[in-house]
Amino acid sequence: MTVDQVSDRDRELLELPLPELLAAARERRDRVHGSRVTYSPKVFIPLTMLCRDRCGYCTFAQPPARLAAPYLLPEEVLDIARRGASMGCHEALFTLGERPEERYPVAKDWLNRHGYNSTIDYLADVSRLVLEETGLLPHSNAGALFEDELAQLREVSASQGMMIETLRPDLDCHRGAPDKLPERRLATLEAAGRLHIPFTTGILVGIGEGRIDRIVALEAIAESHRRHGHVQEVIVQNFLPKAGTAMHAVPPCPEHAYLEAIALARLVLPDAVHVQAPPNLSDDFGPLLEAGIDDWGGVSPVTADHVNPERPWPALDRLRAETEKHGFALAPRLTLHPEFVRHPEAWLDEALRFPVMDRADAEGLGRDDPGAVFPERIEAITAEDGAEVRQIGHDSTAWYSGAPVSPADLLGGPAAAGGRLREVLDGVLEGQEAGADELLTLFAARGPEVRAVAEVADDLRRRVVGDVVTWVANRNINYT
Incomplete structure (x- = not known):
């Protein structure tokens, strides 16, 4: 495509020098999303690595001869999910090849022997099981699906996803991939919108x-979101060559092209759509933040990135330190964003509303407590102490009122506050009265921001009453 085929606005963006483009993207990100960057604590469940598509850059898809079995068994899926739940994850990311039963008889035979008509049927079943x-919230990343398949998964998945990748129909890397046809990808995106599915x-x-192709793809995503409001985030992923693929000798995506694409995504997409960059595909996180992202996507303390196994996830401590070093607070989220x-x-x-709300905080983010949140189950019993029920199954370790565990330390680490929170704190110190909007800003503090709020509160206490703390000796009289 040529520059004449895009809008005047997009043409102006493409003509901006990169530093100006990045600055504009940062300004919009800061204005819309403030100083918070989110991530999703997850486990990665590769339900099947068989795929009917053959993409020139992919090492995830494998032939049957290289796999111990066509699909993970339900017990194997649950083992991965339970390990993630015990580590405080919120998301079970199901990634799988597209329609392997249409290419490999071994896949079709396995499904038939286990009572399933398709991979999607099996995916729906194990998603419900997880x-x-x-209690982990399933996110289905099953590729280009038809509307009835998306509807089937909506009953058991809190969100779903599929990369558009590009709308160029003539790329060599997609010649063996019928599911990568632009019309197939766009049809799935539209169907997800009609079904009100939070979509990645x-x-x-x-x-x-090329640059124009990226703009065209981003504009198509933006238009679909304007029609349906369903696109929760757009991943901007950089190509890295992998050994053993058709594109092993192709140079990696240049950094300037990658940063430009991130900035364009922030400026082309509606404000409500989050922009994500995978942290494990870059050695330096700072430039990604400077380009306008507000989300790191899924990060797993348990499983590898099976799509990019050569690039391990960064340790959460490092991700938090790098994020905070650039003036942002890192916050966990669920597989669907707070707006949804x-x-x-x-x-x-x-069926998903209670499981989602059970893991969400008042803002719709994930709880900061890293403990496990297993579904609560009880059974009726007869006991000497008069109890009529008892809890069965795995015990949750996340803190709640009355729980036999200590609450998370919200004041650890140095204080830091920027953006709107800094404005509110400075106003309070100058004697301004905090209204409802300001109080909501204070309650939304995360990480080092909580310490900053506490320090201002402590300073105000010292100004008003000094360093004397009083107490009263009393006796409670229970008269009923």
Whole structure:
């Protein structure tokens, strides 16, 4: 495509020098999303690595001869999910090849022997199993699906996703991939919108497409979101060559092209759509933040990135330190973003509303407590102490009122506050009265921001009453 085929606004963005483009993206990110960057604590469940598509850059898809079995068994899926739940994860990311039963007889035979008509049928079944047994929220990344398949998964998945990648139909890397046809990807994106599914999509940068192609893909995503409001985040992923693939000798995506694509995503997409960059595909996190992202995506303390196994996830401590070093607070989220959590009737199947709200905080983010949140189950018993029920199954370790565990330390580490929170704190110190909006800003503090709020509160206490703390000796009289 040529520059004449895009809008005047997009043409102006492409003509901006990179430093100006990055600055504009940062300004919009800061204005819309403030000083918070989110991530999703997850486990990665590779349900099947068989795939009917053959993409020139992929090492995830494998032939049957290289796999011990066509699909993970339910017990294997649950083992991964339980380990994630015990580590405080919120998301079970199901990644799998597209329609392997249409290419490999061994896949079709396995499904038939286990009572399933398709991979999607099996995915729906194990997603429900993970939700019921562990409380982790399934996110289905099953590729280009038809509307009835998306609807089937909506009953058991809190969110779904599929990378658009590019809308160029003539790339060599997709010649063996019928599911990568642009019309197939766009049809899935539209169907997800009609079904009110919180949806993740994205573009892949450096696989042979050009700058105009990236703009075209981003505009198509933006238009779909304007029609349906369902695109929760757009991943901007950089191509890295992998040994053993057709593109092993292709140079990696240049950094300037990658940063430009991130900034364009922030400036082209509607403000409500979050922009994500995978942290394990870059050695330096700072430039990604400077380009306008506000989300790191899924990060797992348990499983590898099976799509990019040569690039391990960064340790959460490092991710937090790097994020805070650039003036942001890192916050865990669920597999769906807060904008969708806060409107469960519109975006979630009824069976998923309680599991989602059980893991969400008042803002719709994930709880800061890193403990496990297993589904609570009870059974009726007869006991000497008069108890009529008892809890069965795994014990949750996340703190709640009355729990036999200590609450998370919210004041650890140095204080830091920027953006709107800094404005509110400075106003309070100058004697301004905090209104409802300001109080909401204070309650939304995370990480080092909580310490900053506490320090201002401590300073005000010292000004008003000094360093004397009083107490009263009393006796409670229970008269009923």
